[in-house]
Amino acid sequence: DGGITQSPKYLFRKEGQNVTLSCEQNLNHDAMYWYRQDPGQGLRLIYYSQIVNDFQKGDIAEGYSVSREKKESFPLTVTSAQKNPTAFYLCASSYRDRGWNTEAFFGQGTRLTVV
């Protein structure tokens, strides 16, 4: 089945530790994104990547880092510099169709809790 997979579904982290969230897609999409969602709120863009080995900061990139070494993978590292990392993290991907951007396909999310 084609899709976008995030792992793990639940993640607990101690304060001061870095943690990496996995996102893999087999849709052959060029673009991938990371969003953060806090309870009862909307989605805020952390980072996005349009092509392998290239990525741009979103609106709330501070305290996060990403890499895009392969088209299929876009891992997000939540560093100890992120002051309030407890949230629901969503990864998505999209592609271009005859010059138009398309809708984003989302993973099922990773719920990160700092303990």
Place this chain on the structure above:
Amino acid sequence: GESVGLHLPTLSVQEGDNSIINCAYSNSASDYFIWYKQESGKGPQFIIDIRSNMDKRQGQRVTVLLNKTVKHLSLQIAATQPGDSAVYFCAENLNTGGFKTIFGAGTRLFVKA
């Protein structure tokens, strides 16, 4: 428009009634708009989209209206069902060579049986 961490507005409708969810987008140069549905604890799912060269598009029980003059987008759900209860997000996309998508703040829809 751009999500800035505001708490979600809520719309409550009776089962069988029509629902209208509104969204104001932020960038007049945006040329592609999408509505997503998000159920609790899950990722958003695509519902319907519209390009800037259109002002109306219909799907199964859903219609999206685009008013570029006032930068307004709406989602109409006909004969709303309990399974429609979710959070609905509009999103805008700027076709400038990039893929950046900006999400609206979202609206929580409650369907009363």
